[in-house]
Amino acid sequence: MVDIDFHHPLFLHPSDTPGTILISHRLTGVENYSVWSRLLRIALLAKNKLGFVDGDCRRSTYPDSLRAQWDRCNAFVLSWILNTMSPDLSTGLVFASDSAAVWTDLKDHFSKVDGSRIFFLHQSIAHLTQGDATVSSYFTQLKLLWDEYTALVPFFTCDCEVAQQNSSHLHQQRLFQFLMGLNETYAAVRSQILLMQPLPSVNRAYSMIVQEEAQQSLSSVLPHASEPIALLSTASGNRKKFNGTCDFCKVKGHKKESCYRLIGLPPDFKFNRKKASPAALTVSFDDSLLNSQSAPVFAPQQYSELLELLNKTRTVPAPAVNCAGSLQWQDEGDW
Structure with a gap:
């Protein structure tokens, strides 16, 4: 048998099992396919098994001595995919035998990169507000929409001046989107951010808003120092x-x-x-x-x-x- 080191795509770690759930996000349909596929690709890359779904690691490229090992790895990858799908969807794929074919079939069924999906993302980003959520929760939801939009409509960047201007415009737009959805309690710090030259990144603005949120939370639980003085003044006024x-x-x-x-x-x-x-x-x-x-x-x-x-x-x-x-x-x- 040929020795396989841990850098080889056909290497299986002793901790790898078919029942392992690589990600907690389950595929339910068109509405979350982009996020699900992105998370699962990251997990498979960490396992050095991404080639089994994108077609780079084919059975025909290995000698006969390694094809049995390829079958084992393929079965592992197929199990990991099925484990992250809803029961209704995974039932229709139990007879599949090729992980790459399953991946392609799921993409054809649920990856709908059309105008309606892009419009939905634009609308969600424009109408998303903080409301009763914390700044961290609001920013996480907004960033999730940004990431999905970028996955559907990727921005190609290079070192040319035009590409740098487009990238700067995109970052500025996301900064404004984040600030517009904040509650009015952050109006003062929002004005300070908009007066900064140059404008900070959205991550820097998020850090400043989180600090302001912590100060407001601390002020709401501390007693007001002016209350004893006010009570004393009231009592003195009553005597006069x-x-x-x-x-x-x-x-x-x-x-x-x-x-x-x-x-x-x-x-x-x-x-x-x-x-x-x-x-x-x-x-x-x-x-x-x-x-x-x-x-x-x-x-x-x-x-x-x-x-x-x-x-x-x-x-x-x-x-x-x-x-x-x-x-x-x-x-x-x-x-």
Whole structure:
């Protein structure tokens, strides 16, 4: 028997079995034949068995000593093809004996490279949007449509200037198609990409959009730092908007719990009016308690005398009060 090394197309690895499923994608009909054939060709190339389906590895090209080995390899390839087809399609090929003939027959049945298929791909690419999908899932679907279109209508490239311009135009078109289908949450980063000179590749734009998606996801789960400040401002505003009357002194603008006639004067107390009627003086006194910023400190005895003086002014006729002039505290100015 002739020795066969692992580079030879007729070599079979010990791990190769007829029941091996080379690809997870199953052929179901015309709608997925292009993708299925592309994936299976890649898998057969990795196994060094692509020549069995494209006609390069024929039985007649080998000597009699290797034809039995060719039959074994052909049976393996035929089994791998049937394993990746739907049961309805594979049933009609169980009596086939040549893997190349089966491959050609499938191509004749399902490879429909006509205007309707190309139109469908154009329409799918133009109307594909991200929606509820992630950026990665959306880009994968779009790239799958691009690859199928390229397989059906290949672009021939060379080193000439015209070919380079066509290739540049194709890449730019795919960049615009990708950006148009994104959700409006990526409008800012999309504008930044379009302002770049030169325009980035579609893969580079995809990387930038994925980074933006990660930042938006992180921002949505972090607590907002402004919430405690907003709550504090709201609470402060509620205190300033109190329009009720104190239950103790019967003066508007503060509650009994904050009445200085009960809790005492603050260290920064200062009167802010010189002359007033007794009623206005009482209001001015309470306003001064609430709005003062800096003033001398009163002792408890001084505070009691001040309250007693204010109570007496309520019984004195208005002219007597007006003649008395401004009230003055020793060495501290008017109050």
